[in-house]
Amino acid sequence: MNVLEYLKDHPVVLASGSPRRKELLAQIGIFPQIVPSGASEDTRETQPDRMVMELARRKALDVAGGCRAGTLVIGADTVVSVDGEILGKPGTPERAAGMIRRISGGSHQVYTGVALILCLEGGRTREYAFAEKTDVHVYPMDEDEIRAYAESGEPLDKAGGYGIQGRFAAYIRGIDGDYGNVVGLPLGRLCHAVKEFLG
């Protein structure tokens, strides 16, 4: 099965307003309909892999209601975990600086959960979900580098307070795992999962 051909020839809905997820899919030639989910992101789950799968599934289900048979809905959620603590989006430069101090000079984990929902006749659906982990290793940063980056505007809307696809790449020693997973969508695992799910 040629997954890229399949995804080009069938309706795909991305249940996320993230411009980065849209760009990642565009990179492999997939141009989905974008339907941002309004689902709540509140959860009691504290295990990052289970948390991102739960939220990804919630987003996909929120959008899948009443969709046309044959449509594939993709939901996704990404968090950063360091020493067992989950870092969300900082929102302010001060909180961003705190997060960058936490990850400077060490390793942390990025988890993206992906939920696939295939819409069938009669309102039925088939589901598939997974979580993908990538380890990220960061060089030690000087305090003025941390402050300058925190104030650059780049961190505010990004889990963990950094964008590996932006200026923060200057401080990355390396990763173990999928690069797109750190940006917000693991393209390789996603295509592999679609193959397993639909092939």
Next chain:
Amino acid sequence: MNVLEYLKDHPVVLASGSPRRKELLAQIGIFPQIVPSGASEDTRETQPDRMVMELARRKALDVAGGCRAGTLVIGADTVVSVDGEILGKPGTPERAAGMIRRISGGSHQVYTGVALILCLEGGRTREYAFAEKTDVHVYPMDEDEIRAYAESGEPLDKAGGYGIQGRFAAYIRGIDGDYGNVVGLPLGRLCHAVKEFLG
């Protein structure tokens, strides 16, 4: 030392015509003067790390002659190595398909060599060079996926016959190391090296 500020405030020359290296530097806010080197890429060296350092140094030296004091010249060269064999740029879809078959379902190594030349007064220079390795793991691909990708035009000018920053991301299981290194320039190691070299 804030390397990004330093590189923004000093003259930087990139001795490479690769649009991908230029884009990687732009990602971290560096906009160098582009001076593609005409240096020969012939070499007897067969060890990939030594080969890319030799060619990177040759490119940088070719361009550094007569440059203004304070200018930093960056040369770079990238190769793909699989089971001890070096894969260059395929040039034709047929050779691209052969390379993709070699890397499908397994792991290979990408080496980028980087040479830094700082131009001093009186035509003197200071040099620094390193090679960075990234392991790349590829999902097994079907023969029609290999052919479709080989014929997409994307592989022709890329070492190893693929672009991780393009459609081939759909087939990547993961990497160990720097992502930019696979694209053509290890941004994190480069900034770290500039810090060591000039700091």
